[in-house]
Amino acid sequence: MFDPSAVAVVGASTTEGKIGYEAMANATEFDGPVYPVNPSSDGRLFGEAFVASVTDIDDDVDLALCCVPAPATPDVLQECGEAGVGAAVIYAGGFAEAGEEGERLQAAVVETADQYDISLLGPNTSGFVVPETDLLCSFASGAEKLPPGNTAVVAQSGGVAHALAFQSRRQGRGVSAMVGLGNRANVGFTETIEYFDGDERTDAIVLHVEGTDDGRALLEACRASDTPVVAYKVGQSDVGEFAESHTGALTGDHELYTAGFAQYGVPTVDATDALLDAAAALGNSPAPDGPNVGVVTAQAGPGIIITDRIQRAGGFLPELTPETRDRVDDILPGVTYTSNPVDTGRPMPAFGDVVTAVAEDDAVDIVLVYELYEQAMGFPVESLDGLAERVDKPVLFATDGIEEDMAEDESALADVGVPVFETPERAADAAAVLARYARMQGSAEGTEVVADD
Amino acid sequence: MTDRPIAAARADGRRTLTEAEGKQLLADAGVETPSFAVCATVDEAVEAAEGMGYPVVVKVSSPSVTHKSEWASGAGVTVGIASEEGVRTASERIFEAATEQNVHADVLVEEAMDVEAGTEVIVGGLRDPSFGPVVLTGLGGVFTEVFEDTSHRIAPIGRAEARAAIEELQAAELLEGYRGSEPADVDALADVVAIVGDLVTEHPIAELDVNPVLASADGAVALDALVVLDPETAVDPASGTEAGVDR
Numbered sequence: 001m002f003d004p005s006a007v008a009v010v011g012a013s014t015t016e017g018k019i020g021y022e023a024m025a026n027a028t029e030f031d032g033p034v035y036p037v038n039p040s041s042d043g044r045l046f047g048e049a050f051v052a053s054v055t056d057i058d059d060d061v062d063l064a065l066c067c068v069p070a071p072a073t074p075d076v077l078q079e080c081g082e083a084g085v086g087a088a089v090i091y092a093g094g095f096a097e098a099g100e101e102g103e104r105l106q107a108a109v110v111e112t113a114d115q116y117d118i119s120l121l122g123p124n125t126s127g128f129v130v131p132e133t134d135l136l137c138s139f140a141s142g143a144e145k146l147p148p149g150n151t152a153v154v155a156q157s158g159g160v161a162h163a164l165a166f167q168s169r170r171q172g173r174g175v176s177a178m179v180g181l182g183n184r185a186n187v188g189f190t191e192t193i194e195y196f197d198g199d200e201r202t203d204a205i206v207l208h209v210e211g212t213d214d215g216r217a218l219l220e221a222c223r224a225s226d227t228p229v230v231a232y233k234v235g236q237s238d239v240g241e242f243a244e245s246h247t248g249a250l251t252g253d254h255e256l257y258t259a260g261f262a263q264y265g266v267p268t269v270d271a272t273d274a275l276l277d278a279a280a281a282l283g284n285s286p287a288p289d290g291p292n293v294g295v296v297t298a299q300a301g302p303g304i305i306i307t308d309r310i311q312r313a314g315g316f317l318p319e320l321t322p323e324t325r326d327r328v329d330d331i332l333p334g335v336t337y338t339s340n341p342v343d344t345g346r347p348m349p350a351f352g353d354v355v356t357a358v359a360e361d362d363a364v365d366i367v368l369v370y371e372l373y374e375q376a377m378g379f380p381v382e383s384l385d386g387l388a389e390r391v392d393k394p395v396l397f398a399t400d401g402i403e404e405d406m407a408e409d410e411s412a413l414a415d416v417g418v419p420v421f422e423t424p425e426r427a428a429d430a431a432a433v434l435a436r437y438a439r440m441q442g443s444a445e446g447t448e449v450v451a452d453d
Numbered sequence: 454m455t456d457r458p459i460a461a462a463r464a465d466g467r468r469t470l471t472e473a474e475g476k477q478l479l480a481d482a483g484v485e486t487p488s489f490a491v492c493a494t495v496d497e498a499v500e501a502a503e504g505m506g507y508p509v510v511v512k513v514s515s516p517s518v519t520h521k522s523e524w525a526s527g528a529g530v531t532v533g534i535a536s537e538e539g540v541r542t543a544s545e546r547i548f549e550a551a552t553e554q555n556v557h558a559d560v561l562v563e564e565a566m567d568v569e570a571g572t573e574v575i576v577g578g579l580r581d582p583s584f585g586p587v588v589l590t591g592l593g594g595v596f597t598e599v600f601e602d603t604s605h606r607i608a609p610i611g612r613a614e615a616r617a618a619i620e621e622l623q624a625a626e627l628l629e630g631y632r633g634s635e636p637a638d639v640d641a642l643a644d645v646v647a648i649v650g651d652l653v654t655e656h657p658i659a660e661l662d663v664n665p666v667l668a669s670a671d672g673a674v675a676l677d678a679l680v681v682l683d684p685e686t687a688v689d690p691a692s693g694t695e696a697g698v699d700r
Binding site for chain 2: 211212213214215216219253255256259260263264
């Protein structure tokens, strides 16, 4: 599905604005052969000659993008099966989400897929994108501008998948892949998580979840993933009736997702931007050993916001060791505040040394640095380069300033792999996700030990 | 051993276990319950009460009676009985009311517990269509109903996870002792939570409510138990989370 050698666009159309046209336009960005399929068209589309059926293609097509309406889909899939196509995206709606007739159609499609062993993305999805290989299996405009990154976006809704991917581009981060699952006929969360856990371009997986029939399988897939997974479960208001105090009435869907994710080592957030921030923190950092956050700030106010927010969200600000406090005192005699957070009062040349001292403190598991951009000083890129790997802890950086002025320094930070955040709140939330993740991973291991004896 | 109360209910074509069967199920699984005995005659009831010592509680025990305290104008439950005479009177009322209503009933005689001596906790398990067996913990009464202060876990869980489920309750501090009361035995309570999780995991149970569990310094005792089985069609425990629950 996500790594094909040749692609067929079934229902490709010469009419601009139609899904069959937009999907073809995007698909032709792919480096391999892309075949437009339509029995009632001839000539060429984006330089490729139309064929009447996938069975007519003299090539090993292993991905079909089905741009035909729901009623035509079972026949198209049958042909895909006969042609030996192993994966298909079904964009059309009008399946299980649309009543009895749609359910019947979806069942027919799944039956054919089972018969020929075809992986089906959708129906009722806007598809997927793998920016690194220009595999643009989405009919949305702008898909070609999504930059490659190391976060795999897996969303139940194709719309949310795209919203996350576009947001990620704006944040300068990018995605390893963006997938809208839609109706999850036979490719669902579990299969996708498994795939991206094994994908070397992916360092974090984010999930947008509305609801699934097999919550337990989803949780098991998350636990089995070595790649960190973060989830955004939508639908908090859909809770059980609390009118009666018995277990059934006290157990809402959302509580089970929230509790289950925590139990199975998956931090949850409640916003799309927080999802991507969490992925940036988890996917670009060594795994945190604990929830203790050391904060270094060049300005007191943002540091106070960060401190407050981290503690409310499940992180902990430990006392720094006396050795670290002495070190900070030596570097900056009379520094504003040498406990945690360390407040240097303003950006200064020795700021990087202070960050290093805190990062090397054994009481600290996670480092968060806040500094407004100071043109004359720049960011302490040299100190931050390789620091996280050396101390084997996440090191997050948050800043603000005039975008154009700090663009060069920011990209220098990105180049050395430092996750950068736009506001004190978002950086604090990301640090808190790391803290919760460390706690969950710690207790998840503990549970296994108990279960074994 | 643990299957016995479930098998008895199945044999009668019932999906709901009696309180005694529910408590037996819990006791067999290792949950502490008050001493209890199901008695078919007044004399048996007196003998049971003498054996466990006063005070005792006498309750109607019948698959036909689900709301014991409202049954037969209050004849269904008599608490705080301190004498043989009291046991006789309470038991006779139950048998008479049963005859009058033409239902089969036994009498459940149970060691009385001082609920003031601990904190009431609700522990429940159910088989969720999407997540399979889950277990719920909440502090009883107003905390559960008004403040929605409950925590959930996907079952089965170990004692450490069960303890975490208890500790994340906002009202958990009540268990740690307040106004001079002794801290409750949270490990014992955690065992109850874990066992309830195991029971819904291993048996064809749709829902299991232990409400309340009395948590005190001396341990955690199940004071009531309501067990609803999966529909008969889903009797095969091997079907696990696939069991067809009609909800």
